[in-house]
Amino acid sequence: MKHDNPFFFGGVVEEEDFCDREDELNSLEKDVLSGINVLLYAPRRFGKTSLLLASLKRLKNKGVKGVYIDLFPVSSEEEFLNLYFGAVVFSLEGSVERVIRTIRETLKFKPSFSVNVDSEGRTSFRLDFGRVQKDKTFEEVIDLPFRYAEKRGSKLCVVLDEFQEIYRLGLEAKLRSAVQKHSRKVSYLFSGSRKSILEKMFSDRREPFYRSVKKVSLNPIGEKEWIPFIRERFERTGKSIPVEFIEEGVKLLEGHPQGVQEFFHFLWEETDKVVDRGSFLRAMDKLLETEKDTFWFMWEELTNIQRKVLKLIAYTDGVEVYRRENLERFSLSANSVQKAVGSLIEKDVIERKGKKLVFQNPIVKLWLRRELNPSVFP
Helix, strand or coil, rough: CCCCCCCCCCCCCCHHHHCCCCHHHHHHHHHHHCCCCCCEEEECCCCCHHHHHHHHHHHHHCCCEEEECCCCCCHHHHHHHHHHHHHHHHHHHHHHHHHHHHHHHHHHHHHEEEEEEECCCCEEEEEEEECCCHHHHHHHHHHHHHHHHHHCCCCCEEEECCCHHHHHHCHHHHHHHHHHCCCCCCEEEEEEEEEEHHHHHHHHCCCCCCCCCCECCCCCCCHHHHHHHHHHHHHHHCCCCHHHHHHHHHCCCCCCCHHHHHHHHHHHHHCCCCCHHHHHHCCCCCCHHHHHHHHHHHHHHHCCCHHHHHHHHHHHHCCCCHHHHHHHCCCHHHHHHHHHHHHHHHHEEEECCCCCCEEECCCHHHHHHHHHHHHCCC
16 A cells, blocks of 8 residues: 655644644643743744644634734835735634724724735735825734724734844834733734844844743754654554664754654655665755755855854864864864854854754754765764
8 A cells, every 4th residue: 555755844734744842832822821922933944833823723722813924025014014914804804805894893094905816816905005104004003903802802812923024124113012002912922033133132122022022942852752753654654663763863853843854754765664774874865965955055155264164063063163173173263263153143054052052954964064075074
């Protein structure tokens, strides 16, 4: 009997493809029900969107209506308002007729807007406003969830994913001024993948969102959660995997949610009946080959010193990077390493965890070891 590959990656993971995160889901549920705003940080491709959508699904069962907004494609204030407006009204009502009725009943002002339906049947709204009323429109649109909650006597949760785009657009002060008045009726889950920007937004006392949220960093998934998840998927598709290969794969990928799913997707493909060393190495080759273009794009954006420092971090596993023999091995000075590390953290390529420097995506470290200069690695 032919089976489909049981490991999924590259999109939103839900239902049976979702591994663990029970503690995080319970915590988010409690925070939202208590009216607490949360900042959820995770590197790209770490499963935060899947977690947020799973959280909204759970909250719906508790009577909390949810709105999910991905800010990544937004490039102007007008785009932000249109996206926010459309997402809110459709999430709350679902049909054009009910949306229009809600707008009339809920908003203090009566916006001029058009309704568009694309070739795939997806409906979107476009607000029309002049320069004079832009600030008023901004405030009224951001207040829409709160006014809806007040009128309906219900509780709402608004997810703003890739929230660092608000900083790039310079809208923090206007947005903070609006949402801080929404009390416990509307909870906000702010989420993003640019740690350096998010830390500035929420930890710098000069910024509008300073100390306004509970901060949650999404951690890798542990080995004890991965082992039964991976073993069960091999077994129900007529294959088997010795536990040592699960442990090795999870360790190499450092529990990175998409990285682990992607690697074991390839390992399942390379395995006929039982995983062995040959299939394990072929799967790793396929993983690195698949990700090569993405990493070359990142690599081309770096200076020569930054490239050397990444090799240094991969070689030392992020510890003792300033040790003399390590610096000499890569012809670097302590001062140049210090400057490059700061730049690489700002670029969200690496981050500090205690006294250790780690790659935000562990596949980058594997790629450096295998592809760039394997002769320097034992």
